[in-house]
Amino acid sequence: MINKLVANIKKTGAPIVVGLDPMLNYIPEQVQKKAFAEYGETLEGAAEAIWQFNKAIVDNTYDLIPAVKPQIAMYEQFGIPGMQAFKKTVDYCKEKGLVVIGDIKRGDIGSTSAAYAVGHLGKVAVGSKSYAAFDEDFATVNPYLGSDGVNPFLDVCKEEKKGIFVLVKTSNPSSGEFQDQKIDGRPLYELVGEKVAAWGTEAMGDEYSYVGAVVGATYPEMGKVLRKIMPKAYILVPGYGAQGGKGKDLVHFFNEDGLGAIVNSSRGIIAAYKQEKYAKFGAENFADASRAAVEDMVADIKGALG
Numbered sequence: 001m002i003n004k005l006v007a008n009i010k011k012t013g014a015p016i017v018v019g020l021d022p023m024l025n026y027i028p029e030q031v032q033k034k035a036f037a038e039y040g041e042t043l044e045g046a047a048e049a050i051w052q053f054n055k056a057i058v059d060n061t062y063d064l065i066p067a068v069k070p071q072i073a074m075y076e077q078f079g080i081p082g083m084q085a086f087k088k089t090v091d092y093c094k095e096k097g098l099v100v101i102g103d104i105k106r107g108d109i110g111s112t113s114a115a116y117a118v119g120h121l122g123k124v125a126v127g128s129k130s131y132a133a134f135d136e137d138f139a140t141v142n143p144y145l146g147s148d149g150v151n152p153f154l155d156v157c158k159e160e161k162k163g164i165f166v167l168v169k170t171s172n173p174s175s176g177e178f179q180d181q182k183i184d185g186r187p188l189y190e191l192v193g194e195k196v197a198a199w200g201t202e203a204m205g206d207e208y209s210y211v212g213a214v215v216g217a218t219y220p221e222m223g224k225v226l227r228k229i230m231p232k233a234y235i236l237v238p239g240y241g242a243q244g245g246k247g248k249d250l251v252h253f254f255n256e257d258g259l260g261a262i263v264n265s266s267r268g269i270i271a272a273y274k275q276e277k278y279a280k281f282g283a284e285n286f287a288d289a290s291r292a293a294v295e296d297m298v299a300d301i302k303g304a305l306g
């Protein structure tokens with residue numbers, strides 16, 4: 001799938017991924033009311049609202065973007081109906097030709113990570129049959145438990161030609177509490193970056209490895225260092241827009257070929273209509289506002305790359 005991600009980025013000329021992180025308070029009244037009229041003010045009603053919201057945004061932006069990143073937490077909060085909306089979103093986006101990055105941040109002891117990897121990227125055995133349960137193209141992975149928590153994901157990636165993005169330097173304010181701690185004079189995140197590069201050598205696509213990294217747009221200097229440490233890793237860059245990241249900060253996350261990084265924006269795109277800049281669209285045209293925000297984000301990043 002790393003080859004498909006790179007091909008989609010080359011085709012669209014947009015190294016960006018739209019984060020589908022729906023919260024009910026982003027969803028315009030008319031969408032909520034229609035869902036609640038059908039399912040009541042229930043978890044099912046909420047799940048229908050987030051599904052319809054996602055679908056409208058995907059329908060209005062899929063031709064401009066290479067990928068989407070549904071954040072599973074926003075679906076989990078609505079329980080089983082929310083998870084069904086997650087699955088409907090994954091399937092629909094794949095039908096539209098988009099690469100789907102499941103932002104699940106899973107990581108556990110080996111046997112447990114194996115179940116996560118199978119459930120999200122692989123196929124689970126049921127008697128003589130096997131099923132792809134969620135079937136995303138990529139998943140985000142938390143490496144806090146070390147190699148035996150990541151290896152089961154690598155095994156499934158090699159088997160299924162799927163990918164992972166390993167948390168290396170996260171965008172949040174307190175990421176440095178652990179990630180910046182020095183070991184033999186070097187910050188932990190650099191050591192994790194070296195492991196990502198090493199894991200990646202076992203799972204290479206045409207130009208980049210199946211093992212990518214997550215590096216926050218909020219830490220541009222660290223992104224510059226990590227780009228050099230992991231030349232063949234695709235870097236998923238969250239933190240653009242709502243968290244303050246800007247195109248000009250992100251030049252060094254990319255390789256000279258203009259590839260190597262894909263920048264995420266969730267709230268900045270899906271709730272664009274709430275921003276002053278896109279207020280002219282109004283809530284009823286929220287998906288048009290999202291399209292305009294995607295166009296502006298692509299222009300910002302491509303402008304910075306020159």
Ligand SMILES: O=C(O)c1cc(=O)[nH]c(=O)n1[C@@H]1O[C@H](COP(=O)(O)O)[C@@H](O)[C@H]1O
Nearest residue numbers: 071103140170171216238242243265266267
């Ligand atoms: O793995 C992620 O995508 C992730 C890592 C990280 O360091 N920071 C981060 O914000 N994210 C995710 O990226 C998205 C950012 O959302 P916005 O701030 O609304 O663009 C959320 O889904 C976060 O969970």
